[in-house]
Amino acid sequence: MRLPVQLVAHCNFAMRQKPIAKVVIFGTGLIGGSFALALRRANAVGEVVGFGRSSATLEQARQLGIIDRIGDDLATELGNADLVLLATPVGQMPELMARIKPHLGVHTRVTDGGSTKGDVVAAAYANLGDKVAQFIPAHPIAGGELSGAAAAKADLYIGKKVVLTPVLENSIESVDYIRSAWQSCGAVVSELSAQQHDEVFAAVSHLPHLLSFALVHDLAQRDNRDQLLSFAASGFRDFTRIAASSPEMWRDICLANRDALLDELGSYMQELATIQTALSDCDADKLQEIFSLARKVRGNWTQQ
Protein backbone atom coordinates (compact mmCIF):
# COMPACT_ATOMS: atom_id res chain seq x y z
CA MET A 1 0.00 0.00 0.00
CA ARG A 2 1.26 3.40 -0.91
CA LEU A 3 0.42 6.27 1.42
CA PRO A 4 -0.38 9.71 0.00
CA VAL A 5 2.71 11.88 -0.20
CA GLN A 6 1.57 14.30 2.46
CA LEU A 7 0.74 11.51 4.88
CA VAL A 8 4.07 9.75 4.40
CA ALA A 9 5.73 13.10 4.85
CA HIS A 10 3.79 13.81 7.96
CA CYS A 11 4.54 10.40 9.51
CA ASN A 12 8.17 11.00 8.69
CA PHE A 13 7.96 14.37 10.39
CA ALA A 14 6.01 13.11 13.37
CA MET A 15 8.36 10.22 14.01
CA ARG A 16 11.42 12.41 13.94
CA GLN A 17 10.18 15.59 15.54
CA LYS A 18 7.28 16.76 17.57
CA PRO A 19 4.75 18.63 15.49
CA ILE A 20 5.27 22.36 15.45
CA ALA A 21 3.50 23.96 18.41
CA LYS A 22 3.64 27.52 17.09
CA VAL A 23 4.35 28.98 13.68
CA VAL A 24 4.68 32.69 12.97
CA ILE A 25 4.23 33.76 9.36
CA PHE A 26 5.28 37.10 7.93
CA GLY A 27 3.25 37.60 4.74
CA THR A 28 0.09 35.52 4.64
CA GLY A 29 -0.32 35.48 0.84
CA LEU A 30 -0.01 32.57 -1.59
CA ILE A 31 3.31 31.21 -0.28
CA GLY A 32 2.88 31.85 3.43
CA GLY A 33 -0.84 31.10 3.48
CA SER A 34 -0.44 27.82 1.63
CA PHE A 35 2.35 26.78 4.02
CA ALA A 36 0.03 27.32 6.98
CA LEU A 37 -2.87 25.50 5.35
CA ALA A 38 -0.63 22.58 4.36
CA LEU A 39 0.73 22.22 7.90
CA ARG A 40 -2.82 22.26 9.26
CA ARG A 41 -3.92 19.64 6.77
CA ALA A 42 -1.06 17.40 7.93
CA ASN A 43 -1.96 18.03 11.60
CA ALA A 44 1.59 19.22 11.97
CA VAL A 45 0.98 22.57 13.63
CA GLY A 46 -0.60 23.89 16.80
CA GLU A 47 -1.04 27.62 16.51
CA VAL A 48 -0.44 29.92 13.53
CA VAL A 49 0.14 33.64 14.05
CA GLY A 50 0.33 36.09 11.17
CA PHE A 51 2.14 39.37 10.71
CA GLY A 52 2.07 41.57 7.62
CA ARG A 53 1.99 45.07 6.25
CA SER A 54 -1.63 44.94 5.13
CA SER A 55 -4.20 44.58 7.90
CA ALA A 56 -6.84 43.77 5.27
CA THR A 57 -4.78 40.78 4.04
CA LEU A 58 -4.20 39.62 7.61
CA GLU A 59 -7.90 39.85 8.44
CA GLN A 60 -8.72 37.93 5.25
CA ALA A 61 -6.16 35.27 6.20
CA ARG A 62 -7.77 34.96 9.61
CA GLN A 63 -11.25 34.62 8.16
CA LEU A 64 -10.02 32.00 5.70
CA GLY A 65 -8.63 29.93 8.57
CA ILE A 66 -5.03 30.38 7.43
CA ILE A 67 -3.94 31.98 10.71
CA ASP A 68 -5.43 31.72 14.19
CA ARG A 69 -4.45 35.19 15.26
CA ILE A 70 -3.07 38.41 13.89
CA GLY A 71 0.19 39.14 15.67
CA ASP A 72 0.52 42.37 17.56
CA ASP A 73 3.79 42.39 19.47
CA LEU A 74 6.95 40.80 18.04
CA ALA A 75 8.50 40.13 21.45
CA THR A 76 5.40 38.28 22.65
CA GLU A 77 4.99 36.14 19.56
CA LEU A 78 8.57 35.28 18.60
CA GLY A 79 10.11 34.23 21.92
CA ASN A 80 8.15 30.97 22.09
CA ALA A 81 7.73 30.37 18.34
CA ASP A 82 9.08 27.09 16.95
CA LEU A 83 9.14 28.16 13.33
CA VAL A 84 9.09 31.55 11.64
CA LEU A 85 8.45 31.81 7.89
CA LEU A 86 9.44 34.97 6.07
CA ALA A 87 7.08 34.96 3.09
CA THR A 88 7.33 38.62 2.20
CA PRO A 89 8.89 40.00 -1.00
CA VAL A 90 12.65 39.46 -0.81
CA GLY A 91 13.24 43.22 -0.82
CA GLN A 92 11.58 43.52 2.61
CA MET A 93 13.63 40.77 4.23
CA PRO A 94 16.74 42.65 5.38
CA GLU A 95 14.69 45.11 7.43
CA LEU A 96 12.39 42.36 8.66
CA MET A 97 15.34 40.25 9.79
CA ALA A 98 16.76 43.18 11.74
CA ARG A 99 13.37 43.69 13.42
CA ILE A 100 12.84 40.09 14.47
CA LYS A 101 16.39 39.33 15.55
CA PRO A 102 16.19 40.68 19.13
CA HIS A 103 13.01 38.69 19.82
CA LEU A 104 13.85 35.22 18.46
CA GLY A 105 13.81 32.50 21.09
CA VAL A 106 16.84 30.26 21.39
CA HIS A 107 14.91 27.35 19.88
CA THR A 108 13.12 29.35 17.19
CA ARG A 109 14.00 28.36 13.64
CA VAL A 110 13.52 30.82 10.81
CA THR A 111 13.13 30.05 7.13
CA ASP A 112 11.97 31.99 4.07
CA GLY A 113 10.20 31.56 0.75
CA GLY A 114 12.32 33.81 -1.44
CA SER A 115 12.97 33.02 -5.13
CA THR A 116 16.61 34.12 -4.92
CA LYS A 117 19.01 32.90 -2.28
CA GLY A 118 22.38 34.67 -2.55
CA ASP A 119 20.85 37.99 -1.56
CA VAL A 120 18.72 36.46 1.22
CA VAL A 121 21.74 34.69 2.71
CA ALA A 122 23.75 37.93 2.57
CA ALA A 123 20.87 39.74 4.28
CA ALA A 124 20.76 37.05 6.97
CA TYR A 125 24.45 37.41 7.75
CA ALA A 126 24.12 41.20 7.82
CA ASN A 127 20.93 41.38 9.89
CA LEU A 128 20.68 38.23 11.99
CA GLY A 129 24.32 38.36 13.06
CA ASP A 130 25.05 35.79 15.78
CA LYS A 131 21.61 34.25 15.24
CA VAL A 132 22.27 33.37 11.60
CA ALA A 133 22.54 29.68 12.59
CA GLN A 134 18.80 29.79 13.31
CA PHE A 135 18.01 30.81 9.73
CA ILE A 136 17.66 28.01 7.18
CA PRO A 137 17.06 29.56 3.72
CA ALA A 138 14.53 27.87 1.43
CA HIS A 139 12.87 28.34 -1.94
CA PRO A 140 9.54 26.59 -2.54
CA ILE A 141 9.13 26.17 -6.32
CA ALA A 142 5.44 26.92 -6.48
CA GLY A 143 3.25 29.84 -7.23
CA GLY A 144 2.35 31.41 -10.52
CA GLU A 145 0.33 34.39 -11.65
CA LEU A 146 -2.07 34.27 -8.70
CA SER A 147 -1.19 35.85 -5.39
CA GLY A 148 -2.76 36.85 -2.09
CA ALA A 149 -4.38 35.04 0.81
CA ALA A 150 -7.42 34.07 -1.27
CA ALA A 151 -5.13 32.11 -3.63
CA ALA A 152 -3.57 30.09 -0.80
CA LYS A 153 -4.40 26.39 -0.77
CA ALA A 154 -3.47 23.40 1.36
CA ASP A 155 -2.29 21.30 -1.59
CA LEU A 156 -0.10 23.93 -3.30
CA TYR A 157 3.13 22.17 -2.35
CA ILE A 158 2.17 18.56 -2.93
CA GLY A 159 4.78 17.06 -5.23
CA LYS A 160 6.46 20.45 -5.69
CA LYS A 161 10.18 21.00 -5.15
CA VAL A 162 11.55 22.98 -2.23
CA VAL A 163 15.26 23.83 -2.31
CA LEU A 164 17.09 24.42 0.95
CA THR A 165 20.33 26.40 0.78
CA PRO A 166 21.76 25.93 4.28
CA VAL A 167 24.48 28.20 5.61
CA LEU A 168 27.61 26.78 7.24
CA GLU A 169 26.36 27.77 10.70
CA ASN A 170 23.14 25.70 10.46
CA SER A 171 23.08 22.57 12.61
CA ILE A 172 22.05 19.30 10.98
CA GLU A 173 19.04 19.27 13.31
CA SER A 174 17.89 22.71 12.16
CA VAL A 175 18.09 21.72 8.50
CA ASP A 176 16.26 18.45 9.24
CA TYR A 177 13.56 20.36 11.07
CA ILE A 178 12.86 22.69 8.14
CA ARG A 179 13.09 19.80 5.68
CA SER A 180 10.50 17.86 7.69
CA ALA A 181 8.20 20.86 7.88
CA TRP A 182 8.22 21.20 4.09
CA GLN A 183 7.87 17.45 3.65
CA SER A 184 4.78 17.52 5.83
CA CYS A 185 3.38 20.02 3.29
CA GLY A 186 3.90 17.34 0.64
CA ALA A 187 6.98 18.93 -0.93
CA VAL A 188 10.03 17.15 -2.36
CA VAL A 189 12.99 18.74 -0.62
CA SER A 190 16.53 19.02 -1.98
CA GLU A 191 19.63 21.02 -1.11
CA LEU A 192 21.94 23.28 -3.09
CA SER A 193 24.39 25.99 -2.12
CA ALA A 194 22.92 29.46 -2.49
CA GLN A 195 25.22 30.10 -5.46
CA GLN A 196 24.25 26.85 -7.19
CA HIS A 197 20.60 27.66 -6.57
CA ASP A 198 20.87 31.09 -8.14
CA GLU A 199 22.75 29.75 -11.16
CA VAL A 200 20.22 26.98 -11.74
CA PHE A 201 17.21 29.28 -11.44
CA ALA A 202 18.79 31.97 -13.59
CA ALA A 203 18.84 29.35 -16.36
CA VAL A 204 15.48 27.60 -15.96
CA SER A 205 13.29 30.33 -14.49
CA HIS A 206 14.67 33.87 -14.45
CA LEU A 207 15.94 33.93 -18.05
CA PRO A 208 12.71 32.44 -19.50
CA HIS A 209 10.71 35.12 -17.69
CA LEU A 210 13.01 37.83 -19.05
CA LEU A 211 12.72 36.45 -22.59
CA SER A 212 8.95 36.26 -22.39
CA PHE A 213 8.62 39.82 -21.08
CA ALA A 214 11.02 40.93 -23.84
CA LEU A 215 8.97 39.38 -26.65
CA VAL A 216 5.70 40.93 -25.55
CA HIS A 217 7.39 44.28 -24.93
CA ASP A 218 8.95 44.18 -28.39
CA LEU A 219 5.52 43.68 -29.99
CA ALA A 220 3.80 46.09 -27.60
CA GLN A 221 5.75 49.01 -28.99
CA ARG A 222 4.59 48.48 -32.59
CA ASP A 223 1.91 50.56 -34.28
CA ASN A 224 0.30 47.35 -35.55
CA ARG A 225 0.40 45.51 -32.23
CA ASP A 226 -3.36 44.92 -32.18
CA GLN A 227 -3.23 43.32 -35.61
CA LEU A 228 -0.25 41.18 -34.60
CA LEU A 229 -1.91 39.99 -31.40
CA SER A 230 -5.18 39.25 -33.20
CA PHE A 231 -3.36 36.49 -35.09
CA ALA A 232 -1.44 35.11 -32.10
CA ALA A 233 -2.42 31.54 -31.24
CA SER A 234 -1.70 28.84 -28.67
CA GLY A 235 2.07 28.78 -29.22
CA PHE A 236 2.25 32.48 -28.41
CA ARG A 237 -0.13 32.04 -25.49
CA ASP A 238 2.07 29.46 -23.77
CA PHE A 239 5.34 31.19 -24.60
CA THR A 240 4.11 34.44 -23.07
CA ARG A 241 2.07 33.16 -20.13
CA ILE A 242 4.89 34.09 -17.75
CA ALA A 243 4.92 37.66 -19.13
CA ALA A 244 1.73 38.15 -17.12
CA SER A 245 3.73 37.73 -13.88
CA SER A 246 4.24 40.54 -11.39
CA PRO A 247 6.58 43.23 -12.82
CA GLU A 248 7.70 44.33 -9.35
CA MET A 249 8.54 40.80 -8.21
CA TRP A 250 10.46 40.01 -11.39
CA ARG A 251 12.31 43.32 -11.37
CA ASP A 252 13.51 42.42 -7.87
CA ILE A 253 14.41 38.84 -8.80
CA CYS A 254 16.38 40.00 -11.86
CA LEU A 255 18.31 42.56 -9.83
CA ALA A 256 18.88 40.18 -6.92
CA ASN A 257 20.28 37.53 -9.25
CA ARG A 258 21.91 39.95 -11.65
CA ASP A 259 25.31 38.29 -12.13
CA ALA A 260 23.99 34.80 -12.88
CA LEU A 261 21.21 36.21 -15.04
CA LEU A 262 23.64 38.35 -17.05
CA ASP A 263 25.72 35.22 -17.67
CA GLU A 264 22.65 33.34 -18.88
CA LEU A 265 21.48 36.25 -21.02
CA GLY A 266 24.92 36.48 -22.61
CA SER A 267 24.93 32.78 -23.37
CA TYR A 268 21.46 33.00 -24.87
CA MET A 269 22.37 35.98 -27.04
CA GLN A 270 25.31 33.94 -28.36
CA GLU A 271 22.88 31.13 -29.14
CA LEU A 272 20.64 33.56 -31.02
CA ALA A 273 23.64 34.90 -32.95
CA THR A 274 24.45 31.33 -34.03
CA ILE A 275 20.88 30.83 -35.22
CA GLN A 276 20.91 34.22 -36.94
CA THR A 277 24.00 33.18 -38.90
CA ALA A 278 22.50 29.80 -39.81
CA LEU A 279 19.34 31.51 -41.03
CA SER A 280 21.25 34.17 -42.98
CA ASP A 281 23.32 31.43 -44.62
CA CYS A 282 20.25 29.25 -45.33
CA ASP A 283 22.06 26.54 -43.36
CA ALA A 284 19.22 24.01 -43.19
CA ASP A 285 21.37 21.32 -41.55
CA LYS A 286 22.45 23.61 -38.72
CA LEU A 287 18.88 24.73 -38.03
CA GLN A 288 17.63 21.18 -38.02
CA GLU A 289 20.46 20.09 -35.72
CA ILE A 290 19.57 22.83 -33.21
CA PHE A 291 15.82 22.20 -33.37
CA SER A 292 16.25 18.42 -33.17
CA LEU A 293 18.43 18.46 -30.07
CA ALA A 294 16.03 20.93 -28.44
CA ARG A 295 13.03 18.76 -29.25
CA LYS A 296 14.74 15.62 -27.97
CA VAL A 297 15.79 17.17 -24.67
CA ARG A 298 12.41 18.89 -24.18
CA GLY A 299 10.60 15.65 -25.01
CA ASN A 300 12.64 13.63 -22.51
CA TRP A 301 12.05 16.26 -19.85
CA THR A 302 8.28 16.10 -20.25
CA GLN A 303 8.35 12.40 -19.58
CA GLN A 304 9.91 12.77 -16.14
Added chain:
Amino acid sequence: MRLPVQLVAHCNFAMRQKPIAKVVIFGTGLIGGSFALALRRANAVGEVVGFGRSSATLEQARQLGIIDRIGDDLATELGNADLVLLATPVGQMPELMARIKPHLGVHTRVTDGGSTKGDVVAAAYANLGDKVAQFIPAHPIAGGELSGAAAAKADLYIGKKVVLTPVLENSIESVDYIRSAWQSCGAVVSELSAQQHDEVFAAVSHLPHLLSFALVHDLAQRDNRDQLLSFAASGFRDFTRIAASSPEMWRDICLANRDALLDELGSYMQELATIQTALSDCDADKLQEIFSLARKVRGNWTQQ
Protein backbone atom coordinates in the same frame (compact mmCIF):
# COMPACT_ATOMS: atom_id res chain seq x y z
CA MET B 1 -31.21 32.01 -29.80
CA ARG B 2 -27.61 31.65 -30.82
CA LEU B 3 -26.68 28.88 -33.20
CA PRO B 4 -23.42 26.96 -32.75
CA VAL B 5 -20.61 28.48 -34.78
CA GLN B 6 -20.31 25.56 -37.14
CA LEU B 7 -24.04 25.51 -37.85
CA VAL B 8 -24.22 29.24 -38.56
CA ALA B 9 -21.20 28.82 -40.78
CA HIS B 10 -22.73 25.93 -42.60
CA CYS B 11 -26.05 27.71 -43.14
CA ASN B 12 -24.11 30.64 -44.48
CA PHE B 13 -22.24 28.34 -46.81
CA ALA B 14 -25.33 26.42 -47.86
CA MET B 15 -27.26 29.57 -48.63
CA ARG B 16 -24.52 31.02 -50.75
CA GLN B 17 -23.08 27.97 -52.46
CA LYS B 18 -24.05 24.45 -53.12
CA PRO B 19 -22.29 22.01 -50.84
CA ILE B 20 -19.07 20.65 -52.26
CA ALA B 21 -19.74 17.51 -54.29
CA LYS B 22 -16.16 16.29 -54.40
CA VAL B 23 -13.06 17.19 -52.41
CA VAL B 24 -9.58 15.86 -53.16
CA ILE B 25 -7.06 16.08 -50.32
CA PHE B 26 -3.31 15.73 -50.70
CA GLY B 27 -1.96 14.81 -47.26
CA THR B 28 -4.55 13.28 -44.96
CA GLY B 29 -2.87 14.11 -41.66
CA LEU B 30 -3.96 16.54 -38.95
CA ILE B 31 -4.69 19.52 -41.22
CA GLY B 32 -6.12 17.70 -44.24
CA GLY B 33 -7.90 15.02 -42.23
CA SER B 34 -9.54 17.53 -39.90
CA PHE B 35 -10.70 19.59 -42.90
CA ALA B 36 -12.42 16.52 -44.34
CA LEU B 37 -14.00 15.55 -41.01
CA ALA B 38 -15.21 19.10 -40.41
CA LEU B 39 -16.84 19.31 -43.86
CA ARG B 40 -18.55 15.98 -43.23
CA ARG B 41 -19.81 17.11 -39.85
CA ALA B 42 -21.34 20.19 -41.51
CA ASN B 43 -22.89 18.06 -44.24
CA ALA B 44 -21.02 20.26 -46.67
CA VAL B 45 -19.28 17.60 -48.75
CA GLY B 46 -20.26 14.69 -50.96
CA GLU B 47 -17.20 12.59 -51.65
CA VAL B 48 -13.68 12.87 -50.23
CA VAL B 49 -10.73 11.36 -52.10
CA GLY B 50 -7.26 11.19 -50.59
CA PHE B 51 -3.79 11.21 -52.11
CA GLY B 52 -0.51 11.01 -50.25
CA ARG B 53 3.00 9.65 -50.16
CA SER B 54 2.33 7.09 -47.43
CA SER B 55 -0.10 4.32 -48.32
CA ALA B 56 -0.28 3.38 -44.62
CA THR B 57 -1.48 6.89 -43.71
CA LEU B 58 -4.01 6.85 -46.54
CA GLU B 59 -5.35 3.48 -45.47
CA GLN B 60 -5.59 4.72 -41.89
CA ALA B 61 -7.46 7.81 -43.09
CA ARG B 62 -9.88 5.60 -45.00
CA GLN B 63 -10.49 3.38 -42.00
CA LEU B 64 -11.06 6.42 -39.78
CA GLY B 65 -13.72 7.69 -42.17
CA ILE B 66 -11.70 10.75 -43.15
CA ILE B 67 -11.68 9.85 -46.85
CA ASP B 68 -14.06 7.70 -48.87
CA ARG B 69 -11.46 6.48 -51.31
CA ILE B 70 -7.72 6.44 -51.86
CA GLY B 71 -7.01 8.20 -55.15
CA ASP B 72 -5.21 6.31 -57.84
CA ASP B 73 -5.14 8.39 -61.02
CA LEU B 74 -4.77 12.18 -60.90
CA ALA B 75 -6.52 12.73 -64.23
CA THR B 76 -9.57 10.74 -63.14
CA GLU B 77 -9.92 12.41 -59.76
CA LEU B 78 -9.05 16.04 -60.46
CA GLY B 79 -11.06 16.78 -63.59
CA ASN B 80 -14.40 16.74 -61.78
CA ALA B 81 -13.18 17.84 -58.33
CA ASP B 82 -14.76 20.97 -56.84
CA LEU B 83 -12.09 21.61 -54.25
CA VAL B 84 -8.51 20.41 -53.89
CA LEU B 85 -6.65 20.91 -50.60
CA LEU B 86 -2.87 20.73 -50.57
CA ALA B 87 -2.15 19.73 -46.98
CA THR B 88 1.36 18.40 -47.50
CA PRO B 89 4.52 19.97 -46.07
CA VAL B 90 5.14 23.27 -47.91
CA GLY B 91 8.38 21.91 -49.36
CA GLN B 92 6.45 19.35 -51.41
CA MET B 93 4.02 21.86 -52.90
CA PRO B 94 5.95 23.13 -55.93
CA GLU B 95 6.32 19.62 -57.37
CA LEU B 96 2.77 18.72 -56.40
CA MET B 97 1.39 21.81 -58.11
CA ALA B 98 3.25 20.95 -61.31
CA ARG B 99 1.83 17.41 -61.17
CA ILE B 100 -1.81 18.43 -60.65
CA LYS B 101 -1.86 21.37 -63.06
CA PRO B 102 -2.59 19.44 -66.30
CA HIS B 103 -5.50 17.61 -64.69
CA LEU B 104 -7.41 20.40 -62.92
CA GLY B 105 -10.95 20.90 -64.20
CA VAL B 106 -12.01 24.39 -65.25
CA HIS B 107 -14.23 24.69 -62.18
CA THR B 108 -11.80 23.09 -59.73
CA ARG B 109 -10.60 25.37 -56.95
CA VAL B 110 -7.35 24.63 -55.17
CA THR B 111 -6.28 25.81 -51.73
CA ASP B 112 -3.55 24.86 -49.27
CA GLY B 113 -2.81 24.63 -45.56
CA GLY B 114 0.75 25.95 -45.50
CA SER B 115 2.11 28.00 -42.57
CA THR B 116 4.01 30.36 -44.86
CA LYS B 117 2.45 32.10 -47.82
CA GLY B 118 5.05 34.07 -49.79
CA ASP B 119 6.81 30.90 -50.88
CA VAL B 120 3.57 29.06 -51.63
CA VAL B 121 2.30 31.93 -53.77
CA ALA B 122 5.62 32.02 -55.65
CA ALA B 123 5.38 28.26 -56.18
CA ALA B 124 1.84 28.66 -57.49
CA TYR B 125 2.87 31.27 -60.05
CA ALA B 126 5.80 29.12 -61.11
CA ASN B 127 3.98 25.80 -61.29
CA LEU B 128 0.31 26.49 -61.90
CA GLY B 129 0.99 29.08 -64.61
CA ASP B 130 -2.21 30.08 -66.40
CA LYS B 131 -4.25 28.19 -63.82
CA VAL B 132 -2.99 30.28 -60.89
CA ALA B 133 -6.40 32.01 -60.69
CA GLN B 134 -7.79 28.68 -59.49
CA PHE B 135 -5.46 28.64 -56.49
CA ILE B 136 -6.60 30.51 -53.38
CA PRO B 137 -3.82 30.31 -50.73
CA ALA B 138 -4.84 29.77 -47.10
CA HIS B 139 -3.30 29.23 -43.67
CA PRO B 140 -5.44 27.55 -41.02
CA ILE B 141 -4.06 28.57 -37.60
CA ALA B 142 -4.50 25.26 -35.89
CA GLY B 143 -2.42 22.25 -35.09
CA GLY B 144 0.16 21.75 -32.42
CA GLU B 145 2.55 19.00 -31.45
CA LEU B 146 0.30 16.18 -32.64
CA SER B 147 0.24 15.12 -36.27
CA GLY B 148 -1.04 12.34 -38.50
CA ALA B 149 -4.45 11.02 -39.52
CA ALA B 150 -5.13 9.65 -36.03
CA ALA B 151 -4.89 13.19 -34.60
CA ALA B 152 -7.45 14.60 -37.07
CA LYS B 153 -10.74 15.73 -35.55
CA ALA B 154 -13.94 17.31 -36.82
CA ASP B 155 -13.82 20.21 -34.35
CA LEU B 156 -10.19 21.23 -34.84
CA TYR B 157 -11.10 24.44 -36.67
CA ILE B 158 -14.07 25.59 -34.61
CA GLY B 159 -13.36 29.16 -33.56
CA LYS B 160 -9.85 29.01 -35.05
CA LYS B 161 -8.53 31.60 -37.49
CA VAL B 162 -7.93 30.85 -41.15
CA VAL B 163 -6.08 33.48 -43.16
CA LEU B 164 -6.64 33.70 -46.91
CA THR B 165 -3.95 35.43 -48.96
CA PRO B 166 -5.61 35.75 -52.39
CA VAL B 167 -3.57 36.45 -55.51
CA LEU B 168 -4.59 39.20 -57.92
CA GLU B 169 -5.85 36.63 -60.44
CA ASN B 170 -8.40 35.10 -58.03
CA SER B 171 -12.03 35.92 -58.79
CA ILE B 172 -14.22 37.19 -55.97
CA GLU B 173 -16.31 34.03 -56.37
CA SER B 174 -13.29 31.78 -55.93
CA VAL B 175 -12.23 33.54 -52.73
CA ASP B 176 -15.82 33.43 -51.44
CA TYR B 177 -15.99 29.72 -52.19
CA ILE B 178 -12.87 28.90 -50.18
CA ARG B 179 -13.94 31.25 -47.38
CA SER B 180 -17.31 29.49 -47.15
CA ALA B 181 -15.65 26.08 -47.10
CA TRP B 182 -13.50 27.09 -44.12
CA GLN B 183 -16.46 28.78 -42.43
CA SER B 184 -18.41 25.56 -42.72
CA CYS B 185 -15.56 23.97 -40.73
CA GLY B 186 -16.29 26.51 -38.00
CA ALA B 187 -13.28 28.73 -38.72
CA VAL B 188 -13.09 32.52 -38.50
CA VAL B 189 -11.73 33.62 -41.87
CA SER B 190 -9.77 36.78 -42.59
CA GLU B 191 -7.61 38.08 -45.44
CA LEU B 192 -4.09 39.45 -45.63
CA SER B 193 -1.62 39.85 -48.45
CA ALA B 194 0.96 37.05 -48.51
CA GLN B 195 3.63 39.51 -47.40
CA GLN B 196 1.52 40.86 -44.52
CA HIS B 197 0.77 37.29 -43.48
CA ASP B 198 4.41 36.31 -43.39
CA GLU B 199 5.38 39.43 -41.43
CA VAL B 200 2.62 38.89 -38.86
CA PHE B 201 3.45 35.22 -38.34
CA ALA B 202 7.18 35.85 -38.17
CA ALA B 203 6.38 38.02 -35.14
CA VAL B 204 3.75 36.00 -33.28
CA SER B 205 4.60 32.43 -34.24
CA HIS B 206 7.89 31.82 -36.05
CA LEU B 207 10.07 33.94 -33.72
CA PRO B 208 8.59 32.46 -30.50
CA HIS B 209 9.28 28.96 -31.84
CA LEU B 210 12.85 29.94 -32.68
CA LEU B 211 13.36 31.46 -29.22
CA SER B 212 11.96 28.40 -27.48
CA PHE B 213 14.15 26.00 -29.49
CA ALA B 214 17.13 28.27 -28.73
CA LEU B 215 16.61 28.20 -24.97
CA VAL B 216 16.35 24.43 -24.75
CA HIS B 217 19.31 24.00 -27.12
CA ASP B 218 21.39 26.38 -25.02
CA LEU B 219 20.70 24.30 -21.88
CA ALA B 220 20.99 20.98 -23.73
CA GLN B 221 24.65 21.59 -24.43
CA ARG B 222 25.60 21.99 -20.75
CA ASP B 223 27.31 19.32 -18.70
CA ASN B 224 24.82 19.93 -15.88
CA ARG B 225 21.74 19.91 -18.09
CA ASP B 226 20.08 17.12 -16.12
CA GLN B 227 20.47 19.04 -12.88
CA LEU B 228 19.15 22.20 -14.51
CA LEU B 229 16.11 20.46 -15.96
CA SER B 230 15.37 18.69 -12.67
CA PHE B 231 14.59 22.11 -11.16
CA ALA B 232 12.60 23.43 -14.11
CA ALA B 233 8.96 24.10 -13.26
CA SER B 234 5.72 25.23 -14.88
CA GLY B 235 7.09 28.51 -16.25
CA PHE B 236 9.77 26.60 -18.13
CA ARG B 237 7.25 23.98 -19.23
CA ASP B 238 4.99 26.51 -20.90
CA PHE B 239 7.81 28.60 -22.36
CA THR B 240 9.34 25.53 -24.00
CA ARG B 241 6.23 23.61 -25.00
CA ILE B 242 6.69 24.73 -28.62
CA ALA B 243 10.29 23.44 -28.60
CA ALA B 244 8.72 19.98 -28.84
CA SER B 245 7.42 20.82 -32.33
CA SER B 246 8.68 19.10 -35.49
CA PRO B 247 12.28 20.15 -36.28
CA GLU B 248 11.82 19.47 -40.01
CA MET B 249 8.65 21.52 -40.26
CA TRP B 250 10.13 24.45 -38.36
CA ARG B 251 13.39 24.33 -40.29
CA ASP B 252 11.31 24.68 -43.46
CA ILE B 253 9.11 27.45 -42.05
CA CYS B 254 12.15 29.43 -40.86
CA LEU B 255 13.85 29.15 -44.24
CA ALA B 256 10.65 29.88 -46.19
CA ASN B 257 10.06 33.04 -44.15
CA ARG B 258 13.71 33.92 -43.74
CA ASP B 259 13.61 37.65 -44.48
CA ALA B 260 10.73 38.51 -42.16
CA LEU B 261 12.09 36.21 -39.48
CA LEU B 262 15.56 37.76 -39.66
CA ASP B 263 13.92 41.18 -39.22
CA GLU B 264 12.04 39.96 -36.15
CA LEU B 265 15.11 38.24 -34.74
CA GLY B 266 17.13 41.42 -35.18
CA SER B 267 14.47 43.47 -33.42
CA TYR B 268 14.32 40.98 -30.57
CA MET B 269 18.11 40.94 -30.15
CA GLN B 270 17.97 44.75 -29.88
CA GLU B 271 15.31 44.36 -27.19
CA LEU B 272 17.54 41.92 -25.30
CA ALA B 273 20.48 44.30 -25.61
CA THR B 274 18.34 47.04 -24.03
CA ILE B 275 17.42 44.72 -21.16
CA GLN B 276 21.05 43.62 -20.81
CA THR B 277 22.10 47.25 -20.40
CA ALA B 278 19.32 47.95 -17.89
CA LEU B 279 20.34 44.91 -15.87
CA SER B 280 24.06 45.78 -16.03
CA ASP B 281 23.24 49.31 -14.86
CA CYS B 282 20.88 48.08 -12.10
CA ASP B 283 18.24 50.27 -13.75
CA ALA B 284 15.22 49.13 -11.75
CA ASP B 285 12.88 51.70 -13.32
CA LYS B 286 13.70 50.60 -16.85
CA LEU B 287 13.20 46.93 -16.02
CA GLN B 288 9.90 47.62 -14.33
CA GLU B 289 8.76 49.77 -17.27
CA ILE B 290 9.50 46.94 -19.71
CA PHE B 291 7.91 44.24 -17.56
CA SER B 292 4.85 46.37 -16.77
CA LEU B 293 4.04 47.18 -20.39
CA ALA B 294 4.53 43.52 -21.31
CA ARG B 295 2.24 42.37 -18.52
CA LYS B 296 -0.43 44.91 -19.43
CA VAL B 297 -0.46 43.99 -23.11
CA ARG B 298 -0.33 40.26 -22.39
CA GLY B 299 -3.11 40.60 -19.84
CA ASN B 300 -5.36 42.49 -22.25
CA TRP B 301 -4.70 39.92 -24.95
CA THR B 302 -5.73 37.02 -22.73
CA GLN B 303 -9.05 38.70 -22.12
CA GLN B 304 -9.98 38.77 -25.80
